[in-house]
Amino acid sequence: MKKIIKSAIIMALLLSMSYLQGQTKENQSRLQGIEVPATSGTTVNFTYTPEGGPLEGFPEIEAVAYIFKDYKWNLVDVKLDKQNSFWKGEYAIPEACSFVAFKFLSYGENGLVSDTNFDNGYIYVPLNAEKAKNPGNNLAWGTFRNSKFNMDFGGYFKEFTIMDEASEYWIKKEIEDHADKLPLFISTYIKLAQIRKPDNYMPLGNRLLTMFLKDYNNLSEEQYIEVKNLFQFTLNNKPVADSLQDVILNKYPNGITKRFVEFEMLRQFSTPEDKILASETFLEQYPNNDGLAKTKNIYNRLYQELFGLYFSQQQYDKIAAIIPDMNFNTINDCYHHNVLKAFRLKTADNKDLLELSEIMINEIVKKPNDLSYLQGLYWSPNQATRNAISQLDGKLDFHIRILYAEKAYEKVLNAFELYSKDAQYSNSTMNEFHMLTLEALDKPTLEVLEKSAAKNALTPLMLERLHEQFKQANHEETFETYLENLKKTKVANLQEEVKSHLTNIDAPELIFENKRGKKVNIVGKKDEIIIIDFWATWCGPCKKAFPGMEMAVNKYKKDENVNFYFVSTQETSENYIKEAEAYIKQKGYDFNVLYDIFSEDIGTNNKTFKHFAKLFKSSGIPRKVVIKNGKLRYTSEGYSGSPSQLADELSAVMELLKSEDN
Known part of the structure; x- marks a missing residue:
């Protein structure tokens, strides 16, 4: 029996060891045209045919790719253009990229639908121009396909997973080929110990990390933080974690860790005045302009808290001063939790809210592409930008309501121009505000009424106004025919969907x-x-x-x-x-x-x-x-x-x- 089990394990390892054979066999399906092995630093052109897959019949399809480069995972967008029954794709594989996994997706009535080749994956392991392996080839091939390692990839695989023995082989092969790169994937190595030696991983992990620190003593701050967190949260070794934190603070006195420590100390202040002063001092000492990516969450939280304090103290001039330093995500959250809430609950003067709303809207319209919504592998850049644009459209709804309440009608019309193309004339409530604003300014409303009808976004009052103008124009056709012609595209699509x-x-x-x-x-x-x-x-x-x-x-x-x-x-x-x-x-x-x-x-x-x-x-x-x-x-x-x-x-x-x- 032991021989049979051992033979089965060996066979499984052999089947998973050649990533060149694996990707050749699996990818010949709906995705065609990418030469195997792919080459990093080149542009690949391919076709994707959804027929026979989960995306068959979907009118809109997009593509993303999980890539591994310089020992970091990223989710990137892939260009797709529709060509009748198939899609043409193009992707520039970065230099030194060691792994690419394509995913095709669309949105149905039940949410996201994706195609990953029926759980086989659309996977490529690029070699360099000399057809030699890139650093990271082994590591990515051995971890992306194992369910115990790939939980951050948006459910790319539903059931498929390789054996832990296979992952161990590839991770150790990576260390063998690129031992100098171990600081870049030490967490993966410790996770391997946890998976393969579950009964002994605490002492084993402590021993491996201790040896690692002796062998690699010139780490970056981010690498030191990663090791510290492994000791503290994975291995429950707080004394060593605390000593490492002291090392980090000494080596990097103005770095990421120092800022986290100082930020947490702000919580000790009890009065708004003391919190404001301490927060302002923090920003003077550690300005948010030095490119430390790992501190993004600190500044998001700090600005949100400081904004809330200023708002409660009605220090609107100070709010105006910090808004340019805030990213889209932070401004949007501050708007939602302060301006929007106060307008709904009527807890602040509309004139003050209007002034503040104008400053904030004028700033975020410049920043929907700042990628401040990117967090790990949850969204690709295009997806993060679309989310920002959707958030901006939502805030414009309330900005317009505030402007309208203050009878700033010309500014209302200007604000309507800021909506995204998809949002324009799509919201019946806001369309009615648009119509009423034009009426207040004694301006023609027919264009807004007809464009709203074309989007099938009319309120009963708008329909009544449109009917009145129709009668005044002495059309030969009936109003029902006129209205039907205005919204025929939307209604036709709706009828097909209903059917x-x-x-x-x-x-x-x-x-x-x-x-x-x-x-x-x-x-x-x-x-x-x-x-x-x-x-x-x-x-x-x-x-x-x-x-x-x-x-x-x-x-x-x-x-x-x-x-x-x-x-x-x-x-x-x-x-x-x-x-x-x-x-x-x-x-x-x-x-x-x-x-x-x-x-x-x-x-x-x-x-x-x-x-x-x-x-x-x-x-x-x-x-x-x-x-x-x-x-x-x-x-x-x-x-x-x-x-x-x-x-x-x-x-x-x-x-x-x-x-x-x-």
């Missing part, structure tokens, strides 16, 4: 109560379409969706075969019926409101909805369900933010179901 999500499964019984507590059993006559909107009085998105629901209700009000019901469920208040009735009355909605049955075991009114939640594997609301002839035909969760889009979505469902009767 692809139609279902035909048995629906749970529809048993509810009216406001008097009388049971209501909704059965529905033949071919009747029943739309149920599950909502709750505590649910903000549910209420925000009501204007769109009202548009849909009004459209089908005269249709006897279409009936809407608004079912309150999962309520938390004892007086939820009174609260629901009062809210509907206050808003003037002509809705048929019912109430879910109370579940004694759960303590809320969800007796019917919980059967739907089981079907959807989600209890989230708002939840729309469409039922015909006892079958659940369509459902959606959440709210997109556009009343007109919601109304068109439900209208598309209705028309598709009606067409079945013809």
Whole structure:
């Protein structure tokens, strides 16, 4: 038996030892065109065909690559251009790059979908121009493919992993070939000891690190910090870690560790005045302009805390002075936790908020490309920049609200120009602000109304205004045709999406109560379409969706075969019926409101909805369900933010179901 096990291990090692053979065999699938072995310092051109993979049918696909260079992992963007049914890709492999793993991805209704060659990987191990190995080839090949080492790579592999023996072979081979580089991957070596010798790794790890420090005594501060952290957090050897910290502080008196120590000492001050003075002293002594990348988190936290202190003390001039030194991430967080919060809660004067908001917005519009959201391997540079742009769009929403509240109408119009291309005219609420601003300035609104319609992002008030202007223009076509032509692209896409999500499964019984507590059993006559909107009085998105629901209700009000019901469920208040009735009355909605049955075991009114939640594997609301002839035909969760889009979505469902009767 021992011989069989030993033979199996040897075979596994042999299968994983030739990375040149491994990458040749695995990559010939949807990714084509990269010569094996790849060469560092060259540009590779390839094609990617999603057909037959998890991304087949996705209209937009992007590519990233995990690369290993100079013993550091990075996540980089890869250029892709669509060519009919396939994509052309191009990537410049850096000099001395020792490993590349491509990942193709897109976003579906359930989130991120990625293609890593059905868990085989799109992996290349570049050699140098002389076809010799690059430093790091062995190490990356032996760790990226082992699940115990590759937890930072965004779930690149779902199940695949090589044996620990194989990883040990490649890590030791790296040390054998490049012993001088061991300080750059000492953590990996200690992790190997932890994996291979779990019962003895504490004394073994201490011994290995002690020997390492004797052999390598000219480390950088970052390398000393890494060893110190290994002693402290991995090996629980605080005395040695403390002594190493003393060494670091002596060797690097103004370095990373010194700043961390001084920053933590700021917490000892109890009064705002003392904290402000100590923080200002810290910034004078350790300015944030010396390029120490590892101190980014210190300054992010310091500026956020100092901003909050200045804000509470109304020292707005001091805030203005530090904003240019802050990165996008920090300014955005400070805006969210101070300006935005104060505006919502009305805890500060709008004039002060306006002045501060202008300073901050003017600064962050310059910085969405500063990559301040890059953290480890979570995002590629393009992904981090897209996140920053999305954050900027969100802050512009509130900046415009503040400007509008202060009647700074011309500045409102200027602020609308700052939105990203994707965000322009996409938010119905902000589109209404745009329209109202133009009206306040006695300027034409038709362009904004039509562009908002093209994005299917109209509020009921905007639709009313558009209708008024349509009548004044004496069009030959009907308003319905005019509106349909404006948003035909969006509606066509929406109709296709709705069609692809139609279902035909048995629906749970529809048993509810009216406001008097009388049971209501909704059965529905033949071919009747029943739309149920599950909502709750505590649910903000549910209420925000009501204007769109009202548009849909009004459209089908005269249709006897279409009936809407608004079912309150999962309520938390004892007086939820009174609260629901009062809210509907206050808003003037002509809705048929019912109430879910109370579940004694759960303590809320969800007796019917919980059967739907089981079907959807989600209890989230708002939840729309469409039922015909006892079958659940369509459902959606959440709210997109556009009343007109919601109304068109439900209208598309209705028309598709009606067409079945013809």
